[in-house]
Amino acid sequence: MIAEIGLAALWLAAGLCLLQFIAGAIGARGDEQGPVSALVRPAAIVQALLLVVSFVCLLWVFAVTDLSVALVAANSHADKPLVYRISGAWGNHEGSMLLWVTILGLCSALIASLERRMDARFVKTALAAQGFVALGFFAFLLLSSNPFARLNPPAEFGAGLNPLLQDIGLALHPPTLYVGYVGLSVAFSFVVAGLVTRQAGPELARAMRPWVLAAWISLTLGIAAGSYWAYYELGWGGWWFWDPVENASLMPWLAATALLHSIGVLAARDALRTWTIMLGVVAFSMSMVGTFLVRSGILTSVHAFAVDPERGAFILGLLTIYIGGAFALFALRAGALAEGKRFVALSREGALVFNNVMLSAILAVVLLGTLYPLLSEALGTRVSIGPPYYNPVTAVFAVPMLLVLAVGPLLRWRRDRISRIAAPLVLVGVVLAASVIAVVAFSGAGVLPTIGLALAVTLAVASWLPLMGRNPRRVPLALWGSMLAHFGVAVSLAGMASESAFSTERLVAVRSGDTVEVGPFTATLGAVEPVAGPNWTALEARIAIAGEGVDTVLRPQSRTFTDPPQNTSEAALLTRWNGQLYAILGDAAGEGRWQLRLWWKPFVTLIWYGGVLIALGGLLALLGHLRSGVRRARIGEAIAQRRADRESEAAA
Amino acid sequence: MILAAALLALAAPATPPAIGAGQTVSSAPLADTQLADPVAEAKAQALMEELRCLTCQSQSIADSNAPMAGDMRHQVRSRIAAGEEPEQVRAWLVERYGDYVTFRPGFDWATWPLYALPLLFILVAGVLLFRRIGRGGE
Amino acid sequence: MKRLWLILPLALFGLFIGLAAYQMTQPKDEFVRSTMIGKPLPAFDLPGETEDAPRLTSQMFADGTPRLLNVWATWCLPCIAEAPQLDALAKRGVPIVGVAIRDEPEAIAQFLDRYGNPYSAIARDDIAELQLALGSSGVPETFVIDGKGVIRYQHIGDIRADNIDEIYAEWEKAR
Numbered sequence: 001m002i003a004e005i006g007l008a009a010l011w012l013a014a015g016l017c018l019l020q021f022i023a024g025a026i027g028a029r030g031d032e033q034g035p036v037s038a039l040v041r042p043a044a045i046v047q048a049l050l051l052v053v054s055f056v057c058l059l060w061v062f063a064v065t066d067l068s069v070a071l072v073a074a075n076s077h078a079d080k081p082l083v084y085r086i087s088g089a090w091g092n093h094e095g096s097m098l099l100w101v102t103i104l105g106l107c108s109a110l111i112a113s114l115e116r117r118m119d120a121r122f123v124k125t126a127l128a129a130q131g132f133v134a135l136g137f138f139a140f141l142l143l144s145s146n147p148f149a150r151l152n153p154p155a156e157f158g159a160g161l162n163p164l165l166q167d168i169g170l171a172l173h174p175p176t177l178y179v180g181y182v183g184l185s186v187a188f189s190f191v192v193a194g195l196v197t198r199q200a201g202p203e204l205a206r207a208m209r210p211w212v213l214a215a216w217i218s219l220t221l222g223i224a225a226g227s228y229w230a231y232y233e234l235g236w237g238g239w240w241f242w243d244p245v246e247n248a249s250l251m252p253w254l255a256a257t258a259l260l261h262s263i264g265v266l267a268a269r270d271a272l273r274t275w276t277i278m279l280g281v282v283a284f285s286m287s288m289v290g291t292f293l294v295r296s297g298i299l300t301s302v303h304a305f306a307v308d309p310e311r312g313a314f315i316l317g318l319l320t321i322y323i324g325g326a327f328a329l330f331a332l333r334a335g336a337l338a339e340g341k342r343f344v345a346l347s348r349e350g351a352l353v354f355n356n357v358m359l360s361a362i363l364a365v366v367l368l369g370t371l372y373p374l375l376s377e378a379l380g381t382r383v384s385i386g387p388p389y390y391n392p393v394t395a396v397f398a399v400p401m402l403l404v405l406a407v408g409p410l411l412r413w414r415r416d417r418i419s420r421i422a423a424p425l426v427l428v429g430v431v432l433a434a435s436v437i438a439v440v441a442f443s444g445a446g447v448l449p450t451i452g453l454a455l456a457v458t459l460a461v462a463s464w465l466p467l468m469g470r471n472p473r474r475v476p477l478a479l480w481g482s483m484l485a486h487f488g489v490a491v492s493l494a495g496m497a498s499e500s501a502f503s504t505e506r507l508v509a510v511r512s513g514d515t516v517e518v519g520p521f522t523a524t525l526g527a528v529e530p531v532a533g534p535n536w537t538a539l540e541a542r543i544a545i546a547g548e549g550v551d552t553v554l555r556p557q558s559r560t561f562t563d564p565p566q567n568t569s570e571a572a573l574l575t576r577w578n579g580q581l582y583a584i585l586g587d588a589a590g591e592g593r594w595q596l597r598l599w600w601k602p603f604v605t606l607i608w609y610g611g612v613l614i615a616l617g618g619l620l621a622l623l624g625h626l627r628s629g630v631r632r633a634r635i636g637e638a639i640a641q642r643r644a645d646r647e648s649e650a651a652a
Numbered sequence: 653m654i655l656a657a658a659l660l661a662l663a664a665p666a667t668p669p670a671i672g673a674g675q676t677v678s679s680a681p682l683a684d685t686q687l688a689d690p691v692a693e694a695k696a697q698a699l700m701e702e703l704r705c706l707t708c709q710s711q712s713i714a715d716s717n718a719p720m721a722g723d724m725r726h727q728v729r730s731r732i733a734a735g736e737e738p739e740q741v742r743a744w745l746v747e748r749y750g751d752y753v754t755f756r757p758g759f760d761w762a763t764w765p766l767y768a769l770p771l772l773f774i775l776v777a778g779v780l781l782f783r784r785i786g787r788g789g790e
Numbered sequence: 791m792k793r794l795w796l797i798l799p800l801a802l803f804g805l806f807i808g809l810a811a812y813q814m815t816q817p818k819d820e821f822v823r824s825t826m827i828g829k830p831l832p833a834f835d836l837p838g839e840t841e842d843a844p845r846l847t848s849q850m851f852a853d854g855t856p857r858l859l860n861v862w863a864t865w866c867l868p869c870i871a872e873a874p875q876l877d878a879l880a881k882r883g884v885p886i887v888g889v890a891i892r893d894e895p896e897a898i899a900q901f902l903d904r905y906g907n908p909y910s911a912i913a914r915d916d917i918a919e920l921q922l923a924l925g926s927s928g929v930p931e932t933f934v935i936d937g938k939g940v941i942r943y944q945h946i947g948d949i950r951a952d953n954i955d956e957i958y959a960e961w962e963k964a965r
Contacts, residue, residue: 236711236714236715238715241712241715278799281799282799289806292810296814298813298814300709300710301709301710312814313814316810316811320807324800324803324804324807327799327803330796331793331796331797331799331800334796345781354781357780357781360777361774361777364770365773368765368766369766371806371809372766374809374813376762377813378809379762381750381751381762382750382822383752383757383762383763384751384752385766386712386755387702389755389757396774397773397774505686507685508686509685569717586684587677589684595684678917679916679917680916680917681917706927706928707927720918720928723919723922724922727919747925748824748826748922748925749822749927750823753822
């Protein structure tokens with residue numbers, strides 16, 4: 001019954017989505033007062049409510065393990081802990097597509113109920129675009145990926161969920177990432193509406209900014225969570241593999257970061273109009289391209305998810321319609337947009353344009369590396385592209401970008417003089433030189449980690465320089481946000497460089513009682529004993545860790561899950577302020593010995609702390625912009641009121 | 653708990669694998685044993701991170717538990733211990749498996765765009781910046 | 791000029807769609823082929839089927855007789871499926887050398903007992919050194935080695951009934 005309610009709600013929502021599209025399209029044609037076009041806002045809001053009902057129904061059938069639902073039978077098992085039964089709802093293709101559509105619908109409802117800055121015609125056009133995008137995904141769900149399909153007779157047992165996915169990190173990582181991916185659809189709808197209604201000025205930028213910021217915050221958190229999950233769950237001690245699926249999440253982030261900064265220029269200075277519009281389309285297209293790459297199975301990935309060529313073909317079709325359509329609209333209309341304002345190289349705009357071009361180039365390199373195996377296979381050879389390609393080639397663009405980032409925020413809009421920022425420039429230069437010398441002198445780090453560490457130190461200092469000469473109490477919230485986010489980049493970069501330069505690894509076969517040295521610690525293997533969990537059994541090693549004032553026991557496990565049968569390594573981590581000790585229990589090595597793999601990774605946690613700081617900076621900026629938006633609206637109202645008063649006085 | 657005990661018994665070594673029991677682990681001596689010389693081990697480790705495990709999905713042999721990855725690690729470590737340079741070991745494997753085995757694409761007829769296109773990006777970036785900023789101002 | 795720039799994103803996107811659509815229609819080739827075809831068999835010296843059996847070396851392939859070199863293992867299920875086809879080839883007079891990967895003499899004896907023995911000789915490759923030297927990436931795989939000890943052909947995966955003629959023909963060609 002619950003499943004039928006879910007399906008019915010989904011169909012009704014699809015119907016309302018069609019209404020939203022039609023009503024919005026009528027509104028877009030200029031008839032914004034007509035009775036049909038007035039339906040667009042209610043349609044969007046009710047649609048979102050129905051989608052939430054539908055999604056809750058899916059959560060319910062997973063929570064109670066209703067095995068008469070095919071999706072539950074194929075992906076869940078009654079023995080799993082409740083939290084993983086629920087998170088299993090989006091750990092598969094159909095459920096995650098329903099989540100995708102639900103977020104898309106919620107975005108529509110939010111636009112419909114909150115967007116007051118743009119005129120009615122613009123909002124209706126944006127809602128039409130949003131509805132048009134959602135329609136494709138509704139068709140995909142209802143025609144080929146129905147999550148509520150029944151199984152007759154019901155299955156006796158569920159097939160279970162991949163044990164690697166039975167983890168709290170993975171329970172939270174996809175929804176966060178999806179909010180980001182789908183949130184970029186709002187940017188897409190807004191720029192499409194901007195092209196249709198020929199509005200591409202600062203108002204559009206200010207209207208888009210909170211949406212893009214919110215999506216970008218989610219993407220940042222989602223990527224950071226995904227990276228940490230891969231780090232401790234896959235058991236290889238690596239946090240980024242430049243795997244196609246990882247790149248699929250990085251590319252929208254890079255595009256969104258560029259978009260965020262070009263929006264800043266458009267909002268403040270009415271420059272970069274066509275460029276911002278194009279980035280709006282590119283950002284959402286990267287979300288869709290990523291989804292396509294992950295699910296079509298067209299590329300080989302360690303994180304391959306819900307792979308099916310037929311679904312791939314469907315998503316490719318949607319991609320062609322939406323993104324192809326938007327780029328065609330761009331080619332037709334963007335030429336007619338008034339050119340934005342001009343500026344000189346030495347200005348805030350100049351620095352931001354440099355940042356945008358470099359981010360776009362990094363995006364292009366990642367896209368090239370990710371897609372290149374497809375191209376070379378079409379030509380008949382197979383190549384592998386990994387860290388040795390991506391690291392140096394992206395660094396070519398990232399290093400100049402980060403250097404400009406150190407001073408860019410100090411520049412004034414429109415034009416500036418070197419002499420005005422001479423003092424901070426010298427300071428940045430001195431810090432950079434000193435940190436390069438220090439790193440080279442005191443560590444044998446390689447070229448890239450050395451550059452990374454020196455840049456991180458420089459940026460960590462430089463990111464707070466905009467405070468110079470300001471009263472901290474009067475610094476706008478948005479500026480605090482940008483400084484914090486830039487500081488987060490420095491923190492994350494420091495973690496990456498430190499991990500790659502200073503990690504030590506010990507790979508040993510030891511008996512109980514044997515001691516190994518790793519980093520500043522000694523590790524002594526105690527007993528290796530069996531333990532049992534709700535749906536797994538495991539061998540657990542007790543490893544006593546001592547040194548640096550630490551005296552603790554790490555318990556890495558080698559787990560065997562029953563449904564489905566699969567072995568996983570559960571790493572044990574000791575987190576200290578200055579790094580992490582990472583322990584893995586391997587196979588029995590004969591004669592009572594066990595394989596242990598131990599890493600000491602100095603400051604590795606900074607990678608993810610940095611990610612959190614970046615997201616937090618985004619949140620501050622979001623709050624700051626929302627507040628100033630409200631203030632601006634109030635001032636506008638006050639002016640209008642005063643004008644009305646004066647007019648009525650004059651009339652009297 | 654009984655199940656766990658049975659598991660422990662299973663995990664104990666010595667019994668030869670039964671027919672069709674699935675792949676065993678690599679028994680190559682240097683698959684999971686580091687070289688005594690830290691310099692050689694560091695060289696080997698760096699190379700292993702750049703070689704593709706051929707039976708896995710997009711993993712390096714340093715990151716894989718597959719038996720074949722273990723055997724490949726043994727080849728890398730033993731060859732480097734015997735005095736070969738990492739590039740010679742890589743070349744030995746590329747001779748057998750083609751470019752696919754290394755995550756560091758070389759520069760040849762099949763891979764030149766990987767390096768040429770970023771150069772083009774630099775040019776395009778330069779032109780974009782020049783057009784945007786160069787004539788700007790007034 | 792300006793128009794051209796505006797069409798560029800659409801053009802690049804079209805290129806991507808074309809490439810992706812083309813690749814979707816192509817059968818996905820999961821095999822990693824050896825690039826050793828046409829090159830001499832790498833030198834090796836491996837223990838035989840049991841501890842007492844004579845060792846196998848690369849020299850024995852240079853005696854003028856073309857052979858099949860079958861990379862297999864007792865723990866590999868497709869190798870069981872392949873056994874009848876290898877038998878058929880052996881009955882047609884093709885000498886087959888087996889290279890058992892990560893295996894034990896007892897398991898080998900048991901396997902041959904149960905599924906037949908098509909091999910003229912067996913080598914044990916405990917650490918896959920010959921397998922790696924051959925550019926083979928899985929079990930089972932079958933190579934045709936000509937009378938001079940040069941690798942002529944590689945078959946990846948188990949030999950099915952309809953592969954027998956093809957492999958026999960490749961072996962004939964190598965004579």
